[in-house]
Structure formats: structure tokens, C-alpha cells
Amino acid sequence: MNVIYTDNNATTRVADEVIEEMLPFFGGFYGNPSSMHTFGDRVGKKIRQARQKVADLIHADPDEIIFTSCGTESDNSAVFSALNAYPDKKRIITSNVEHPAILNLFKYLRDKKGYDVVLVPVDKKGDLDLDLLYDSLSDDTAIVSLMWANNETGVIFPIPEIAEKVTEKGILFHTDAVQAAGKIPIDVRAAHVDMLSLSGHKIHAPKGIGVLYVKKGMKFFPYLIGGHQEKGRRGGTENTVSIIGLGKACELAAQQLPIMNTQVKELRDYLQSQLLEKIPSVSVNGDLENRLPNTLSIGFDAVEGESILLMLDKEGICASSGSACTSGSLDPSHVLMAMEVPFKSAHGTIRFSLSHYNTKEEMDHIVKTMVSAIETLRAMSPFWKDGKLV
Amino acid sequence: MNVIYTDNNATTRVADEVIEEMLPFFGGFYGNPSSMHTFGDRVGKKIRQARQKVADLIHADPDEIIFTSCGTESDNSAVFSALNAYPDKKRIITSNVEHPAILNLFKYLRDKKGYDVVLVPVDKKGDLDLDLLYDSLSDDTAIVSLMWANNETGVIFPIPEIAEKVTEKGILFHTDAVQAAGKIPIDVRAAHVDMLSLSGHKIHAPKGIGVLYVKKGMKFFPYLIGGHQEKGRRGGTENTVSIIGLGKACELAAQQLPIMNTQVKELRDYLQSQLLEKIPSVSVNGDLENRLPNTLSIGFDAVEGESILLMLDKEGICASSGSACTSGSLDPSHVLMAMEVPFKSAHGTIRFSLSHYNTKEEMDHIVKTMVSAIETLRAMSPFWKDGKLV
Amino acid sequence: MWEYTDKVKDHFMHPRNVGELKDANAVGETGSLNCGDALKLFLKVDENERIVDASFMTFGCASAVASSSALTEIVKGMTLDEAAKVTNGDIADYLGGLPKEKMHCSVMGKSALQKAIADYRGIQIMEKPGEMVCECFEVTDLEIIDAVKANG
Ligand SMILES: Cc1ncc(COP(=O)(O)O)c(C=O)c1O
Ligand SMILES: Cc1ncc(COP(=O)(O)O)c(C=O)c1O
Ligand code: FES
Ligand code: FES
Known part of the structure; x- marks a missing residue:
């Protein structure tokens, strides 16, 4: 049938173009990009190109792209980094329609770590209560995290407008753009976001690869602690094949x-x-x-x-x-x-x-x-x- | 040339048999195994088989296998879970020849979180100072983490002997078996280990897939918080293709x-x-x-x-x-x-x-x-x- | 892996002026075995203080070998006064650039050169301002900052 x-x-089908791009790197050019040999370095070059393509999709700089293992890791990493950057700030703000990668994390932080969690409600159409959001911004707010588009209903939050208001107050702003990417235009510069999460498998790349955009100059604390990969911002041997696939998928997403x-x-x-x-x-x-x-x-x-x-x-x-x-x-x-x-x-x-x-x-x-x-x-x-x- | x-x-070359096993799941059976349709469930079945094969390689139960994104995530998760299980215990013990995924994590926990970190030294041959290790075991020790085999020298630590002594005292024992797997026999039951890390790309599976074995009955705290994947022990859409590849790779590793x-x-x-x-x-x-x-x-x-x-x-x-x-x-x-x-x-x-x-x-x-x-x-x-x- | 220019690779694979210069009358040594990098520079200086020949022995990475080789080529024919003005940036430029993380390897060349000149002239190198960050090459933080600035 x-x-x-x-x-x-x-989740999405991995595009044929993406599979084709990835295949040579499994059994052929399987080197470790951190290695000191041309064989590994060949992969390093492809990864640099992929990073550029990912950056292009969201109008970022390649240096601002950290590869992670999924949208969930990107979301967790963003929040963790903010809490480490502001250990004294105890309020964290999100909406009540977020993906579990944010919502369950915030609940954990409330129940186990004593954070003051604000869950901004939506109305019957799924639109965010902006007044309540802005009223809840306080000096001791460590981060505001809001999804760009909802996975269940597709409702789009006005992220550029919100991000401007939040960052104006000196509060970190993260957006989960896992569902928005490839479906609506995303421009991190124009939108004033500090951090942004993507997930490959929603845009015809494989499962198990994600991205965290971190604005240049921002202090970032790694979530996975280990080797010096990703300029010391994420330990673990690079998922070279999927990164290369994601680069292609982002290029296609921009075209489509x-x-x-x-x-x-x-x-x-x-x-x-x-x-x-x-x-x-x-x-x-x-x-x-x-x-x-x-x-x-x-x-x-x-x-x-x-x-x-x-x-x-x-x-x-x-x-x-x-x-x-x-x-x-x-x-x-x-x-x-x-x-x-x-x-x-x-x-x-x-x-x-x-x-x-x-x-x-x-x-x-x-x-x-x-x-x-x-x-x-x-x-x-x-x-x-x-x-x-x- | x-x-x-x-x-x-x-890192290793992905085996041809592994690539062959994975290929149908990129563009063909790309469903989400958590989905409510036959298409997604077909992948679910393959994942169950893969989990069995991974379990078999280390003589574990499939239920004890948590798929992660890499060895580093497995290591970080194991330690994080132990610290959450014993919030009042302040000593953590490892060796001074561990991989950065453990060593840098322990240094971070010492410098930023105030843990009392014991780095057990090795001698000139790279063998662990067992007396010093056993002497450092204390009531407030949350976890002992020691690699099974060293990535640089290949020196093997006597994990079964150590694990027995450590767990006898009621202290959690984790081993980083990333380099040992596929090279020497591993039997988690016989070895008394509570947690064990593997990484796919060291045994001819792709990069970006790892395993954390967690002994049945042990209280586990998830590191990536999100959806209900991996029985609530690791959020994030399953990296289906790589999991299926890892299953095959473990089967081959056992044979080889x-x-x-x-x-x-x-x-x-x-x-x-x-x-x-x-x-x-x-x-x-x-x-x-x-x-x-x-x-x-x-x-x-x-x-x-x-x-x-x-x-x-x-x-x-x-x-x-x-x-x-x-x-x-x-x-x-x-x-x-x-x-x-x-x-x-x-x-x-x-x-x-x-x-x-x-x-x-x-x-x-x-x-x-x-x-x-x-x-x-x-x-x-x-x-x-x-x-x-x- | 480092991005080495073709010139760096060439000077690494085919280093110029390797070995001890038998009739050298100025020798500069920097670094040590412990630190992982060391350079011994030999100069033959004529009565007009012109460098008529130069050679080196290096223990170090590819950049260190290439920088040493380049240095000997650069200074040959220079007077000691001219040579004294050679910077690590000149060495890097000669090689078509070095990776940012590898700039210190060329600093080692400059340091050996100054010592060789001092050796010939029989003067003591003055204490340098700044905090010593690498005892082995006698490189100060200021020099590193200079080097980084000069090389973008
Ligand atoms: C002993 C050991 N532990 C952990 C790791 C980390 O594994 P990964 O690169 O998959 O994160 C490695 C290899 O890089 C290793 O050799
Ligand atoms: C809005 C949103 N955020 C985060 C995620 C998590 O992404 P991943 O499954 O790659 O961890 C998803 C999808 O599952 C999502 O729809
Ligand atoms: S009747 Fe089946 S879930 Fe409720
Ligand atoms: S001489 Fe030190 S790294 Fe090159």
C-alpha cells in the first residue's frame, strides 16, 4: 500500500538530496574532523560548509551555530546556559503551550530547583497573552523562552516583537524554532533573539541532529562537558554525517x-x-x-x-x-x-x-x-x- | 592515494553491513516510532531489535539500555543522575587518565559546584593505584567513575574487581567502556557495574549515537528533559537510523x-x-x-x-x-x-x-x-x- | 587539523638550511625538550655585520620547522641591524600566513634570532616587560598580544 x-x-522524510550528500561519509570519508590528518580534515571542510548553510537559513554567522543532537538538547542547553550565566536570577518565563522539551524542563526547574516559573497563557485561538508576558518581566528573570510556532496547531507567536521587548530589558531571550524553520522566514538578526533551537528531522534531515544558535558575544556555558568540539561549547565527537546532511537540508529548506x-x-x-x-x-x-x-x-x-x-x-x-x-x-x-x-x-x-x-x-x-x-x-x-x- | x-x-569506518541496515530508514521508513500509525511502528519494531542486540553485546537486558547521542552524553548523564540521586553526598571519584568527557566534567563539578573530587593516579605503566582508590571510598561518595580501557594507551583497568569493591560499600559505580566495547568481553552482570557508557562510532556504527546502560532497579534521573522517549529517561525524538545501525554494529562486534x-x-x-x-x-x-x-x-x-x-x-x-x-x-x-x-x-x-x-x-x-x-x-x-x- | 598554506607545507617537507653551521660565529637557542618546542639558530656574520649564511635545528611542530626554515632564508644577506627588525609577523607573512593558534611558533624564531645577534655582539638581553607566559620560549604575554594584533 x-x-x-x-x-x-x-518527523519528515530525509530528502534524497540529503541522503546522497551524506552517503560518502559513512564508509568512505569517515575521519574524525579533529584529527591531524588530511583524511579527517576533508570532513572538517564539509562541516564548515554545512555550518555556513545552516547559518544562512536563519541569517546567522557560522560561528554562532552549535551542533547538538536534537531540538530537545538545544532547548535544554539554552536554558541551562542562561541559568549558569545568571545564577542569582530566579524567575524563568515560558508559555503553557510549549513542547515538552521546554515545558517539562521548566516544571523540573520549578519542582526540584525552586525556580519561580511563569507559564504565560494563550487565548482560545492559541495566541499568547502579551500583556501578561510583559507584566511578568522582572529584574530577576534569567530567561524568557517561547516557541516560534506551535507543533500541534501551527500557531505563530510574534517572536520579533516579543524578543525586542524582552531583550530591551536586558533579559535573555530564547526561541524554540523547531517547527518554524523551513516553514516561515527566520532572521535571527532582525528578530533580536539571543538563542534559537532547530531540529534536523523536521526539515528533511535525519533524526538525531539539532542546532543551537547562540548570538555572538553572549556568554555560553556548555551543557555536554567533554572535549573541545564546537569551540568548546559542546563535547562529543561531531556527528559528521548528519551535520553534512543538515547543511544540505537547510539549503533545500531555504529554496523551498x-x-x-x-x-x-x-x-x-x-x-x-x-x-x-x-x-x-x-x-x-x-x-x-x-x-x-x-x-x-x-x-x-x-x-x-x-x-x-x-x-x-x-x-x-x-x-x-x-x-x-x-x-x-x-x-x-x-x-x-x-x-x-x-x-x-x-x-x-x-x-x-x-x-x-x-x-x-x-x-x-x-x-x-x-x-x-x-x-x-x-x-x-x-x-x-x-x-x-x- | x-x-x-x-x-x-x-573513530571508525561505518561497516558496510551497518550502512545497508540503515539505508531503508532514511527516505523509506522514516516514521516517528512514537507515532500512532503502522508506518511509524515499523521503525519501532526495528528499534526493539536493535536494543536487544546492544543489550546482548554487554549481557544486559534491553530495558537497561538508554540510547543517547554519544559517549560524552552517556558519561555526563551517568554522573548527573548519581548526583541527583544523592544530593547530599559531596565526594566523587575518578582517575587522572579519564577521557575529557569525565575529567572535564569532574573538574567543572569541583570548580563550579564545590564537589570534593578525588583523582586517583596511575603508575608509570598506566595502571591504577587501587589502594588509594579503596582508601578514598567514603560514606559521602556519590559515584565512582572509571574507564574500562584507556583511549590513548589501551591500558585496561580491572573493572570487575573494582566495581565489586565499590558497590559492596553501597557506592554507585559507572564505567566508561567506550574503548573497551568490541575489543574485550564485557559482561555488566558479572562485573557488578551500575552504569556503563558506549559510543557507536568506536565500533563501526555512525558518529552521534551512544548508549548508557543503567542497571535495573536503579533510580535514574534524565539528563535531557523533554518527551517520554526511552521510557522517560531521555527526551528527544529517537535517532532511529543510527539506533538501527548501532544494533547491527553490536551484533558484528560480538562476532568479531x-x-x-x-x-x-x-x-x-x-x-x-x-x-x-x-x-x-x-x-x-x-x-x-x-x-x-x-x-x-x-x-x-x-x-x-x-x-x-x-x-x-x-x-x-x-x-x-x-x-x-x-x-x-x-x-x-x-x-x-x-x-x-x-x-x-x-x-x-x-x-x-x-x-x-x-x-x-x-x-x-x-x-x-x-x-x-x-x-x-x-x-x-x-x-x-x-x-x-x- | 591545522590549515597550513602550501608554503608552510613546502618548508616543512623540504626545510632549507637544516643542520649545524660549522663555521657559525653567532648562535641563538630557545625553547627546551620539556616544552615541546626548541630552536637552535646558527649565523655566519662577516666583518660588515652582514649575515652570509644561516642554518637551524628545530624540535617542534610543522609551523616551528617551517618558521625556522623561513627565518634562515629571510635573514641571509641582511645586516644584523636589519635582522634585528625582523618580526614573527614577517616570518608568518613569508609563509603566506600561519594558523592563529600557531603564531607562537614563529615567535620562537624571532627569539632565537635576537639571542644569536646578542651572542655575536656579546650583550645581555634586557629583561622584557610583561608577564612570562611561556618560560620555554621566553615569550611574554605582551609579545603574544603584539603577535596576535599584528597578525589579526
Ligand atoms: C574513553 C572515551 N570516553 C568517551 C569518549 C567520548 O565519546 P563521544 O566522542 O562519542 O562523545 C571517547 C571518544 O571520543 C573515549 O575514547
Ligand atoms: C516545537 C518543538 N520543539 C522541540 C522539539 C524536539 O525536537 P527533537 O525531537 O529533535 O528533540 C519538537 C519536536 O519533537 C518540537 O516540535
Ligand atoms: S478506553 Fe482506551 S485509552 Fe481509554
Ligand atoms: S612550536 Fe609550539 S606549537 Fe608549534
Whole structure:
């Protein structure tokens, strides 16, 4: 069976161009770039090029790019460094819709390390309460960390505006741009951010490679302590192959950004309007005017997400019922709860996240499958009667 | 030019079998194993198999295997978890010949966090001062971390004996087995270790994947805080492809262990005896009776390591002048200094580290090249006159 | 691995003027075996204080070997007064540049040269201002700062 993959906010297919770029470095040029031989140095050169391409995607300097093992490590490292830079500051601020890599870390810091954690809420559309954010900025704030775009709903926070206000007060600002990268333009200079996290596997590079941008001149404390790799900012032998792959993926992402905001966005809009048109009692989650071009979070009243996913799966359609980071529980996600999405549709929410590999035929097949899946499930739902919610 | 690669303690070639195993999972089965679709779950199955193979190599249970991004992360995680488990214990013990992933971490904990760090010394052969180690064990010791085998000299510490004595006292014992794995047998059960670090790229898996073994029943605190991956013990989307590759590499390593201790060892011994025979004023570093089968650390009086490496490099020979983690300084490595190797030969020390890919012809070419390199360099050395050190 | 220019590699692989100069009348020595770098510079100076021949013996990395080789080429034909003005930057320039981390290797050349000149003229080198950071090459922090500044 053909796979229809619409789970790109969870992870993406490694692009053929990226695989091709990486292959020679497994069994051929496998040297350690820190080594004192031409064989290792050849890899060193490729890594310098890759660092440049990553920097270009976000308008940074290559020196400002630290390679990590994933978005989670980048997020953890950024926060850890800020806390080390300001050991006396006890307030840390984020939102209540962050990825677990930030949210669970902040909760750990609150519960185990006594930090004063502010979780700024969002409204029903998923937009941040900016007044509350600005009011919570204090002299003893060590860091503000806010995601650029939400993984579940695609809602975009106004990072440049926020970052300016936060850094104006001399407070460090970090943004988790794992979902924003490759989908909307990112310019770290224009946006005044001090630190920014990326993850390779969301932009068609392999899993297990991430980036932390650290603004030049900023004092940085390494999270992984070891050798002198990454100019002493991250120990551990460089993941050469994946770094080289990520460089290519960033180059492609920059080229494909226009496609993302035309072709992919049109497909997403088509899928959304078809589902709204053909299925009753359906609602789209998140600020429609302010959303990643590839993401559709959509709730179907009176049915349950896992059941929908299994019916999609039978047709080879991959989607998600919320964050991919599930604990195995069927509770509605913390993001939907924070947005006060009513239970009736939160439980039945599906996230479709597209890429440029998707086609209109695939969307039609999804719509067809969804129409019949929802019909079947509602026929057996105790909350659905005579074509409406009871 | 053909490359003669004898820098396998720095990093290894990814085995063809490993590449073959990984390839389908980049662009084909790229799903997220935490996802709720068959496509992602297919990867989940492969990961379970890989976890079993990794466990088998060290005689552990699959549940005891946590995948990390590298040896450095495994080392950092182990120590961090121990400190969190025993927040009131202030002593931490290691040796003065550890890899920077432990040594720099311990120095950081001493200088920045006020820990009482004991660095147990080694003797001239690189063997640990066991009496001093046992004497330093105290009630407020949070963890003892000792490498199983040294990356520069190959000297093996008697881990099973040490671990038994340490854990008997109720003190946590961690071993950095990054260099031991695949070269000597490892049995975590028989050895009584609580935690053990591995790194993929030392055993023909890719760079950027590591393992932390954590004994069942031990309280573990995650280092990367995020999603629920690795049963909540390590956040971050799984590096699926590399995990699958590492599984294969561990399977191969188990099969090739006998080859390592016959064929590879014989090649190493041949190289050693030839160099000793053909070049005057040469000494081998480390306990010859107690050494990894693939490692030769050998010092040439009155010449300097970097110069030797560059002359080897011209012939396509890759070796190392000490640890690959150089800071750009030409100081003799901390390992050789700890062993009190005299300056005259420490500066001129070269590490050859072999693998089963090496051949006798390659050894002969190395010997030939070394004879002429040392001759040339000694001809211009102010410390060499009339065939001897002055 | 260091990014060495072709000129550095050439002077490393094919060093000019290696060995002890039999009829040298000025010798400068710096560094030690312990420190990992050492240079012995031999000059033959004629009655007009012109350097008519030069040679070296070096224990050190590729930059040290190349810097020593370059130094002997640079000073040949110079008067001692001219030679006294040669800086480590001149040596690096002659080699088409050295990696930033390796600038100190050329400082060693300058130091040996000054000692050779002092040896010929029979004068004591004055105490240098600044804090000694490398006892072996007798390099002061100020010199390193100068070297770094001069070489960007
Ligand atoms: C003994 C030892 N421990 C730890 C490491 C670190 O491993 P990695 O480079 O995968 O972080 C290495 C190798 O670099 C090593 O040789
Ligand atoms: C917004 C966001 N932040 C962080 C992460 C974590 O990235 P990784 O899985 O590479 O650790 C993800 C995805 O999982 C994400 O969507
Ligand atoms: S009924 Fe299955 S998770 Fe609740
Ligand atoms: S002479 Fe010291 S590093 Fe080159």
C-alpha cells in the first residue's frame, strides 16, 4: 500500500538530496574532523560548509551555530546556559503551550530547583497573552523562552516583537524554532533573539541532529562537558554525517520556502475546506490568520482521535492526534487544553501536517477516508444522534 | 592515494553491513516510532531489535539500555543522575587518565559546584593505584567513575574487581567502556557495574549515537528533559537510523571479538616489534600485559608528534599523537603526563589503533614510512646527535 | 587539523638550511625538550655585520620547522641591524600566513634570532616587560598580544 504521509510536524522524510550528500561519509570519508590528518580534515571542510548553510537559513554567522543532537538538547542547553550565566536570577518565563522539551524542563526547574516559573497563557485561538508576558518581566528573570510556532496547531507567536521587548530589558531571550524553520522566514538578526533551537528531522534531515544558535558575544556555558568540539561549547565527537546532511537540508529548506507558502499552503487550505464542507460538526483549532502554512489541527465532535488514526492508518494515511510525544495516555493534549478547546472536539482532534511531497490526489483520498471514518465512528458514538451532538 | 587508517580509537569506518541496515530508514521508513500509525511502528519494531542486540553485546537486558547521542552524553548523564540521586553526598571519584568527557566534567563539578573530587593516579605503566582508590571510598561518595580501557594507551583497568569493591560499600559505580566495547568481553552482570557508557562510532556504527546502560532497579534521573522517549529517561525524538545501525554494529562486534584478539592483536604486535627493531630510542607506553589488542602508543625520542603525523599523512597514513580531543596545544597529553612518560618521548608519541580492516602490507608501509620520517626529523632535531639523544 | 598554506607545507617537507653551521660565529637557542618546542639558530656574520649564511635545528611542530626554515632564508644577506627588525609577523607573512593558534611558533624564531645577534655582539638581553607566559620560549604575554594584533 502507498503511504500518504501527513505527519511532517512529527518527523519528515530525509530528502534524497540529503541522503546522497551524506552517503560518502559513512564508509568512505569517515575521519574524525579533529584529527591531524588530511583524511579527517576533508570532513572538517564539509562541516564548515554545512555550518555556513545552516547559518544562512536563519541569517546567522557560522560561528554562532552549535551542533547538538536534537531540538530537545538545544532547548535544554539554552536554558541551562542562561541559568549558569545568571545564577542569582530566579524567575524563568515560558508559555503553557510549549513542547515538552521546554515545558517539562521548566516544571523540573520549578519542582526540584525552586525556580519561580511563569507559564504565560494563550487565548482560545492559541495566541499568547502579551500583556501578561510583559507584566511578568522582572529584574530577576534569567530567561524568557517561547516557541516560534506551535507543533500541534501551527500557531505563530510574534517572536520579533516579543524578543525586542524582552531583550530591551536586558533579559535573555530564547526561541524554540523547531517547527518554524523551513516553514516561515527566520532572521535571527532582525528578530533580536539571543538563542534559537532547530531540529534536523523536521526539515528533511535525519533524526538525531539539532542546532543551537547562540548570538555572538553572549556568554555560553556548555551543557555536554567533554572535549573541545564546537569551540568548546559542546563535547562529543561531531556527528559528521548528519551535520553534512543538515547543511544540505537547510539549503533545500531555504529554496523551498516559497513553495511552502504557496503550493503546500494551498493543499492545506484545500484539505481544510473540503473537510469542513463534507463533514458536519467540525472545527479548526488555532488562529487561522497566524498559522504555519503546512499545519491543520481539526476537531471532529463526538469521536475519539485514536480511533480516527487507526482508520486512517488502514488506508496508509499517517497523521497525528496531537503531539507525537505521547505518554500513551489519551488525555487531550496540553496545548488544546490551554486553548480551552471544548472536550467534545479536543478528543477528536487530528493534526495533518503537510510537506512539499504531498499531492492533491492524496488530499482527496484523505477527505474520502475521513468522511467514511467519521461516519462510522459517529454511528457508534453515544454522543451522536440524528446527525448532531447530543 | 590509498588511505591506511590506523586511528580507530578516534573513530571508525561505518561497516558496510551497518550502512545497508540503515539505508531503508532514511527516505523509506522514516516514521516517528512514537507515532500512532503502522508506518511509524515499523521503525519501532526495528528499534526493539536493535536494543536487544546492544543489550546482548554487554549481557544486559534491553530495558537497561538508554540510547543517547554519544559517549560524552552517556558519561555526563551517568554522573548527573548519581548526583541527583544523592544530593547530599559531596565526594566523587575518578582517575587522572579519564577521557575529557569525565575529567572535564569532574573538574567543572569541583570548580563550579564545590564537589570534593578525588583523582586517583596511575603508575608509570598506566595502571591504577587501587589502594588509594579503596582508601578514598567514603560514606559521602556519590559515584565512582572509571574507564574500562584507556583511549590513548589501551591500558585496561580491572573493572570487575573494582566495581565489586565499590558497590559492596553501597557506592554507585559507572564505567566508561567506550574503548573497551568490541575489543574485550564485557559482561555488566558479572562485573557488578551500575552504569556503563558506549559510543557507536568506536565500533563501526555512525558518529552521534551512544548508549548508557543503567542497571535495573536503579533510580535514574534524565539528563535531557523533554518527551517520554526511552521510557522517560531521555527526551528527544529517537535517532532511529543510527539506533538501527548501532544494533547491527553490536551484533558484528560480538562476532568479531575473537578476530580482534587474534588477527588484529597479531598485526599490532608485528607493528610494535618492527618499529622497536628498526628505530633506535623508542619506547612503548602502557602496561604491555594489560592492554587493548588493537592499540599501540609508542614514543620516539627527540622528535615531535605533529611533525611525525604530517609525514605519515603524506603517505596516506592516519594515526594520532594522543587524544583526538586536542585543544590546539602541543602539550603532551594528560594521560602521558599522568604516567610520567619523560618529555623526550612524550612529545614524540604516536598512537596507532587498528581494526580488522587493516592488513600486514599496511603495517609494512607504516614501518617504512616511520623509519624515514624519524630519520629526517632527527636530522634536524637539536636534541639528536650522532645517533643518540643529547 | 591545522590549515597550513602550501608554503608552510613546502618548508616543512623540504626545510632549507637544516643542520649545524660549522663555521657559525653567532648562535641563538630557545625553547627546551620539556616544552615541546626548541630552536637552535646558527649565523655566519662577516666583518660588515652582514649575515652570509644561516642554518637551524628545530624540535617542534610543522609551523616551528617551517618558521625556522623561513627565518634562515629571510635573514641571509641582511645586516644584523636589519635582522634585528625582523618580526614573527614577517616570518608568518613569508609563509603566506600561519594558523592563529600557531603564531607562537614563529615567535620562537624571532627569539632565537635576537639571542644569536646578542651572542655575536656579546650583550645581555634586557629583561622584557610583561608577564612570562611561556618560560620555554621566553615569550611574554605582551609579545603574544603584539603577535596576535599584528597578525589579526
Ligand atoms: C574513553 C572515551 N570516553 C568517551 C569518549 C567520548 O565519546 P563521544 O566522542 O562519542 O562523545 C571517547 C571518544 O571520543 C573515549 O575514547
Ligand atoms: C516545537 C518543538 N520543539 C522541540 C522539539 C524536539 O525536537 P527533537 O525531537 O529533535 O528533540 C519538537 C519536536 O519533537 C518540537 O516540535
Ligand atoms: S478506553 Fe482506551 S485509552 Fe481509554
Ligand atoms: S612550536 Fe609550539 S606549537 Fe608549534
